[in-house]
Amino acid sequence: MTKQAVWTLAEQFDGELKAVSFELLARGRKLADKLGTGLVSVLLGDGVSDAALEWLIRQGADTVYSVQHPALKYFVCETYARTLESLIREYQPAIILAAATSTGRTLMPYTAIKLRTGLTADCTELDVEEGTGNLLQTRPAIGGNIMATIKTPDTRPQMATVRPKSARPLAADAARKGEIAHIPLPEIPAAKTRVTGYRRDEADALGIEAADVVVAGGRGLKKGENFGMLRELAERLHGAVGASRDAVDRGWISYPHQIGLSGKTISPKVYVGIGISGAIQHLAGIKTSETIVSINSDPDAALHQLADLSIVGDAFRVVPEIIKRLDARKGAQHG
Structure with a gap:
């Protein structure tokens, strides 16, 4: 040994x-x-x-x-x-x-x-x-x-x-x-705890750590209601919804969705950051993602520099257009 x-x-x-x-x-x-x-x-x-x-x-x-x-x-x-x-x-x-x-x-x-x-x-x-x-x-x-x-x-x-x-x-x-x-189980005192069952908590149910696709939103979404379009996009991509710390701090979405040093570290096949500037704390939580997509109207956003694909544009026009095209493609496949 x-x-x-x-x-x-x-x-x-x-x-x-x-x-x-x-x-x-x-x-x-x-x-x-x-x-x-x-x-x-x-x-x-x-x-x-x-x-x-x-x-x-x-x-x-x-x-x-x-x-x-x-x-x-x-x-x-x-x-x-x-x-x-x-x-x-x-x-x-x-x-x-x-x-x-x-x-x-x-x-x-x-x-x-x-x-x-x-x-x-x-x-x-x-x-x-x-x-x-x-x-x-x-x-x-x-x-x-x-x-x-x-x-x-x-x-x-x-x-x-x-x-x-x-x-x-x-x-x-x-x-x-x-x-x-x-190795045999050592001779140890019996535990005083007895297992009666297991349940999944909210964080496990959200599944952002295990998801192959994560669609995340930040301060650029302007208000919590606008996370609705992220949920629509995540649904089309069979993914989960994440968020920057800024969005969570503003109360737009709950903490289990938070990505970054003070949240969760993720490694999906595809990460889509929408309205996220790219603070170092957030970037540290996504750096092992296979493909990173950034959608932000600011051409100097730090996330654009890390991304494999950057879209410089208004998220409120870009994201609905992506959803529209995904729906059209799905319709054509089933037509």
């Missing part, structure tokens, strides 16, 4: 690995290579097949530690934290990364306290300090107005949660070889 390795936590639900598991491997691979150590993916759960675990190796892991037991089928913080703490004390990793999901944001602080070590939450960038091996953990601070880089020089392991969709998974390599180690 590799000590002083970089660990990433894989997430699963009903035996299926979540996409964020592979995003974290891309982050971890870079750090492990820089430190000259191994990369371990840690899976706590139940019912995940070896075939599924092999994909963790194909996409960056050197070793997979798999702890599977009916007690780990659903996320219960006490059980997961005690299991993870036991593994950490035995195998002594240097760095542990988890996703800034509801699981990671609950599990990692609980575990860090038990280990008396540091934790930086909601990181957007990670690196290793030359000469010390300290993890450089960069995250937005003061409402996203500055970026702070944090170190944990005196305690180990170094722990961080990372924003989902802030990195692309590595390409799968069928030739990569690695080890899958099945």
Whole structure:
């Protein structure tokens, strides 16, 4: 078993690995290579097949530690934290990364306290300090107005949660070889919590993080009622509606739609920004999008500079025209 390795936590639900598991491997691979150590993916759960675990190796892991037991089928913080703490004390990793999901944001602080070590939450960038091996953990601070880089020089392991969709998974390599180690559930006290069921909250239902197409609006829409045309466009494109912080602060749309350092990081196939100037905080939340489209009457809007396709024009004329042409194309296809 590799000590002083970089660990990433894989997430699963009903035996299926979540996409964020592979995003974290891309982050971890870079750090492990820089430190000259191994990369371990840690899976706590139940019912995940070896075939599924092999994909963790194909996409960056050197070793997979798999702890599977009916007690780990659903996320219960006490059980997961005690299991993870036991593994950490035995195998002594240097760095542990988890996703800034509801699981990671609950599990990692609980575990860090038990280990008396540091934790930086909601990181957007990670690196290793030359000469010390300290993890450089960069995250937005003061409402996203500055970026702070944090170190944990005196305690180990170094722990961080990372924003989902802030990195692309590595390409799968069928030739990569690695080890899958099945580790028994440690002897830990039974949890006092009992799972009775799950429900999806509003943010999950909106789905902007998982959507292939996101249509987002900003201050240029002038008032909340004008988000109606964005919803129409998103419906035609089978996408979700997002927003800039400015639009959310003005009360035009609710916070779960917010994109950027103080909102959500997204990585859709197509992002369409309408009436969004392109503040650095917003651009950081969309930079991994495959194709970026900007619609803004200001030719100097920062979003135009990042976009793959820029339309300089009045959104109140451009967007209805796009909807009209999409409807016409659909009608022709069914005619």
